Every structure is written in structure tokens, then in C-alpha cells.
Amino acid sequence: MVALPAATRPGVGRNASPRLYGPEYEAVVRVLESGHFGHGAVTEQFEREVADFLGVPDAVALSSCTAALHTALVAAGVGPGSEVIVPSLTFCATIQAILASGARPRFVDVDPDTLCVTADAVLDAVTPATAAVVPVLFGGRAVDLGADRDLLTDRGIVVVEDAAHAFGSYEGSRRVGGTGQLTCFSFGPIKNLTCGQGGMVIPRNRQEADRLRGLRMLGVVESAEQRAASTTYRVAATGFRYFMSSINAAIGITQLARFPTTEETRKDLWCAYRETLRDVPAVDLVDVDVAHTVPHLCVVKVPQRDRVWQFLRERGIDVVVQYPPNHLQPAFAKWTLPLPVTERLGREVLSLPFHPHLSHGDIEHVVSVLEQALASLRVC
Helix, strand or coil, rough: CCCCCCCCCCHCCCCCCCCCCHHHHHHHHHHHHHHCCCCCCCHHHHHHHHHHHHHHCCCCEECHHHHHHHHHHHCCCCCCEEEEEEEEEHHHHHHHHHHHCCCEECCCCCCCCCCCCHHHHHHCCCCCCCECCCCCCCCHCCCCCHHHHHHHHHHHEEEEEEEECCCCCEEEEEECCCCCCCEEECCCCCCCCCCCCCCCCCCCCCCHHHHHHHHEEHHHHHHHHHHHHHCCCCCCCCEEEECCCHHHHHHHHHHHHHHHHHHHHHHHHHHHHHHHHHHCCCEEEEECCCCCCCCCCEEEECCHHHHHHHHHHHHCCEECCCCCCHHHCCCHHHHHCCCCCHHHHHHEEEEEECCCCCCCCHHHHHHHHHHHHHCCCCCC
């Protein structure tokens, strides 16, 4: 198969967003025709439908997962003087949300097989200043802290899940977000469920939900409907402009209706990669526990990663690195400490093209070019 540029060969472009079909267009048009583009009834319908899908009482929509993480931390009482345990191997938005709350990160290493934190690593990192733990559900895989969640709770430490990759995945018999944790999702352009752009917090109780709703709307207590029916409103606390627009929510509603198909497709494609990579000994596929996960990424560990990356990119294969370790970034240098596993992974990890528009033929093509890269570097 001849390699084509990603622009003309959509199957090898990692960042292809889900195509919008008739229902999405119609839903967006209805919002445009209504003249109400901000937070409104459509956003609240999306919140209810996500809550029903997860089997939880409430869900709070926001403008992004970064906004969700920030507001979740603030709502949980995390602020200046606090320390938040977080893996370095994540998108920098996770760290920026911690800093926006006024807290500081305490970076920890990850399990090299899952790229997720472990309960032991979290407990070893706890200090008297620890106020929160932000486990990152890398690639969509749930992070089960087990009985150690109770130990953290007993010490007044809140767990805020960064589930940006993990909408639809399971922790045990419940979907992520449905297990009673404070959980944050991303509905960005390439996520398992997209709104074009957006995020969501699953609160632990009604009081927390009310606090989150006030935070996302500049501290205003009343709902949009209540404000429209009154000549005044109350600003009860500091807040942010983090609401989700009705346009984004309309896309999310239609995407959620098709999510069973999305879930099946993502699982099937990840398994196809696993089977195709089985006979490539130099490549180590990061396990996502696909039986319980709606995969968001297909990540491999390869030798001479930077040269392999260049070889594939030159042949139109849109591979990326997720993620450069944050504890080595200039912006976070004051909190740097040795993390040998993360630093090694930072030299090895490579994300292969992965999105619902792929075919099995595309996957075979990607792996074939990957084998060519390894052969050219004499590492097969």
C-alpha cells in the first residue's frame, strides 16, 4: 500500500475528529435558530443524559476538561499551600489546573506497563501538605486505588480523577464516573465522546454539584432560567466563565446516542492493533485492559523512538508523543525530582494513529511502516 500524506489519507491521521452526520447538523441548527447559544436548556439536557448514562444523580458540564479539573479542585477545598499528587506523564493541562487552584504539584512515577499511577506510589508520596490526588486514566484505563481510597479519605485527601481519556470505560462493574468519585471528563475534538469542545465534572453529592455550578458561572447562584425570570441575581462567591455552550452540548447529545457504536469500534480497532503488532518483537504495546476500557489511545514503546517517529512522519503516518514528562518542563522546574520510570518512558512512548475512522487495512499499513522503520534502524 502506498503511503499518502495524512491530509489525503484520513486513516493514518491521529487527530481526525469524529465526522458530524445529519443529527449533529440538525441539532446545531436548532440551537442557532433558537438564538440562545450560551448555557441553557440544551446544556442541561446533555447533563441529564450523561448522568443517566453513568447511573449517577448529577453531572456538571463545563467548557473543557481543564476547567473541570480546576473547578473540581477548588470545589473540594484545594488551594494555596496545598500539595496535589499527580503523575508527570500526562498532558500539561492537568498540571496547569492544579496551579490555577493555587496548589502545587507533587510528581510521582507510573507503572511502566499501564502508564498509570499505583496506590503504593501515591501513598509513598503523601505529605502533611497533601490535599488531593489526581490519578490520570491514561489511554482510558481506570485507576483502581482500592482500599487506599479510604485511607486517603481518612486523612482528608480528596481524589479527583482526570478521566479525560476514559469516558465509557469501567472500574469494576460501573462506568468510570459512576463509582462515587469526583471525576472529570473531556469532550474535546478527538475524545471518546466529543462536543467539539467541552468537559464535565461528576460530583459526589448535591452540595458539591451546586458549588460547581456556581463556580462555572462566575459565582452566580441562580440558573439561566431563574435569571431570565427576575430583575436581579446574586453573585455568592468568586467564580469563572467556564460554562458549556448549547452548541457544544447539542453535538454531545447526538454523539452520546451513538456511543455504543463508538465503544464497539474503538475496542475492535485497538484489538486489531494488538493482533497486528503481535509479531513485531521490538514493539511493546501498552495494555489498556480492553475488556474494561473504551480505548482512547494506542501507545507503544519503541527503541530509538525519536528516529522511529521521524521515519513514520516522513511517510505520512501521523504519530505523536504522549506525553513529554511534565517534571522536566521549564514551567514546572521548581517541583522537579527524579522519576526514573517516567523519564525512560518519555524516551520510548509513541502514539499510533487511533480514531474511529481507521480501517483494519489502515492499521496493517501503519504497522508495516513501523516495521520498516525498525528494520532501517536495525532494531528488529
